[in-house]
Amino acid sequence: MNLNELTLKQAYEGLKEKKFSSVELTQACLKRIEERNKDINAFITVASEVALEQAKRADEMIASGQQKMLTGIPYSVKDAICVEDMRSTGSAKILDNYIAPYPATVIKKIQEQGGVILGKVNCDAFGHGASNENSMYGPVKNPHDLSKVAGGSSGGSAASVADHMCIYGIAEDTGGSIRFPASLCGVVGLRPSYGRNSRYGIMPMASSLDTVGPIAKTSEDIAIILEAMAGKDEKDGTTVDVPVPHYGEHLEEDISGLRVGVPKEYFEMAGMDEETRVLVEKKIQQFKELGCELVEVSLPYTKYAVPVYYILVPSEDSSNLGRLDGIRYGVREEADTLLGIYAQSRAKGFPEEVKRRIMIGTYALSAGYYDAYYRKAQKVRTLISQDFERVFREVDVLVTPTSPFPAFDLGEKSSDPLAMYLADIFVGPAAVAGIPGISLPAGNTTAGLPVGLQIMGKRMSEELLLRVGHQIQ
Amino acid sequence: MKLTPHEIEEIALLARLELSDSEKEIYAEQLSVIFDYIEILNEVDTEDVEETCQVTGLMNVTREDTVGEPNDAVQQKIINAFPEKVGSLLKVKKVFE
Helix, strand or coil: CCCCCCCHHHHHHHCCCCCCCCCHHHHHHHHHHHHHHHHCCCCHHHHHHHHHHHHHHHHHHCCCCCCCCCCEEEEEECEEECCCCCCCCCCCCHHHHEEEECCCCCHHHHHHHCCCEEEEEECCHHCCCCCCCCCCCCCEECCCCEEECCCCCCCCHHHHHHHCCCCCEEEECCCCCCHHHHHHHEEEEECCCCCCCCCCCCCCCCCCCEEEEEHHHHHHHHHHHHHCCCHHHHHCCCCEEECCCCCCCCCCCCCCCCCCEEHHHHHHCCCHHHHHHHHHHHHHHHHHHHHCCCEEEECHHHHHHHHHHHHHHHHHHHHHHHHCCCCCCCCCCCCCHHHHHHHHHHHHCHHHHHHHHHHHHHHHHCCCCCHHHHHHHHHHHHHHHHHHHHHCCCCCCEEECCCCCCCCCCCCCCHHHHHHHHHHHHHHHHHHHCCCEEEEEEEHHHHHHEEEEEEEECCCCHHHHHHHHHHHH | CCHHHHHHHHHHHCCCEEEEECHHHHHHHHHHHHHHHHHHHHHHCCCCCCCCCCCCCCCCCCCCCCCCCHHHHHHHHHHHHHCCCCCCCEEECCCCC
16 A cells, blocks of 8 residues: 555554654655646645655654654645645635745644645635636546546545545635535545634635535544644634544444434435435445434425525625735736726636626625625524524434535536536535534445535534544445 | 626626626626525515524624734735835835825
8 A cells, every 4th residue: 555545543653653754655645746636636836845844854753752643644735725935826816926924723733743734735716616617727627537526615625635645635614615525526524613623824705604624534534633623713713612522532432322314305406316315325324233313304494505605605705805906915917096906906816706706795795785685694594503403402413415416527517607506505504504514435326436425413513423424434 | 686787897896806898798697697596585584583693602702902922024924925015115006196
C-alpha cells in the first residue's frame, strides 16, 4: 500500500512507530498530486516547499516526543479558507493575487499540532454551487469517472481525499458543500452543528448557515479532526461554549436499541435515481443487524428547504460579497470613476453564479420585497427546524440519501441554475436548521459511481453521529 | 413573476455589477424562473410563526473593548495586499467630485 492511501489513524500510528517519516508521507502525497492533478484539477495551489518544510518540522516534533494526532499528516484546504501567507482565491479571479495575511482559526489549531498543508483546493467560487463547475479555475473531475462532476461546492476537497492526494481535507458546508461532494466522490464528510467550529478566516457566504468541517476516509478520522478543530473562539461570536468531547473515545460503544428515523419525504422525491434509492435502503437495513430500531417518520416541510435556502443564502451572499470591490485587496480593474472600478472589478472577477446570487439577494433584500422574501423564508425556516425538533423526540438519528443521484455529467446541469439548486434537496434541510449531518459511502452503482448515506442528529450530537457512522461504514 | 432586462439593469447597479446586454437578457430569464419557484413558499401558512434569525440561542456576545498588541508583520501583509500604493500610502480614486 502506498503511504498516501493510508487513513489518518493509520498514518498517525505509522509515524508513531517510526515506520516512515512525515517527509516520506508528504512526498507520497505530492507525487500523487503531480501525477493526477492535471486530470482531476483538485488543487489550485500546490505548496510543495511549504509542505516539505512543515513535514521536516513535524518529524522533529515526533522525534522529540511531541507527537499529537495531526502531527505530520498532510491535508488539503478549501480555497475559501484562509491560510497565512498562502494564495487564497475562493476560486474567483477577483482574489487571484490574494495572499491571506492571517490564518483561519481552525487552520491555526491544526498547525499548532504540526499539520502539513499540501495546498489549496478548488471549489465553486465562494462555495456557490453543487458541481464545482462555478470555479473560475475550471471544474474538478470525479476520480471515479473523469467525465463526471465531483460535486460541490467542496469538490476539490472531496476529490483530493478520494484520489489519495492527501490524507484528509478541511472544507466548508453552508448548504451541503461538504456532504454532497463527499457523497459523489465516495468519502466521508461531516457538517458540524452551526457554532461548533470557528468561522474566523473563512470567506463568508451565508453567515447564519456557514460551517467548517472535515472530509476524510473514515468516521474515525473525522472524529480525530473534529476534536482538533472544535471549540469556542473569541474571534467568532457565534461559537458556543460547549465542551469538546473526545470524539474518538466511544466509537465502539454499543448502539443497539438506537431509534433510527427514516423520513419518508426523502425517498418519495420525483426524479430520484432508482439505483441510489435501492442502495441507500439496503444500507439502512444494516442498522437492524446492529440492533437498532427503524422507525418511519415524516418531515412535511422538507420540500420547502431549498426555496428557503435560495432566499436566505443569496441574500446573505449579496451582503457579504459587498466587501469584494477591488479597493482593499484582490484585483482592481481600471476605470474612470469609483463606481466604474467597483462594477468592473466585480464583473470580471466573479463567475456567473456569483453574479446571479448577488442579484437574487439584492432584489430579495430591497425595499418593498424584504417581507415577501427574506422574512417569509426566515419564518418557514422556523417550521423546518420544528419538524426536526418534533422528530428528534421520537428518534435518535435520521438516515436519508445524501444526494438524489450519483455524480452527473460535466455540463449536464450547468446551464440550468434551478436544476442545480435542486441537487441540494436532501442536504439543505439540516443546513437551514443548523443541525449536524454526516455523509458516508453506501456502495457504488453498476456504473461504479459512489452513493452516499446521510445521518443527521440533534444539535451538538456529533459524537453519536460519528459512533453510528463508524459502526455502519 | 417576470423580471425584465431593464429591472435586471437596476438590480445590477445596486449590486455594483456591470453587465452586457446579453447578460441582462439571460439573467432576466433565469431570475424569473428562480423567483417563480420560490413562490412555493406562499403555500405555507406562517401567520403566527416567529422568524429564525439564528440557531445557537446565544445573545449579546460581547468582549472587552481593548486595544490588542500591534502586529507589524500582519499590518505589512495587509498593506501588501492593497492593489495600488505608494510606499505605505494606499491609493484610491477620489470619492468626492
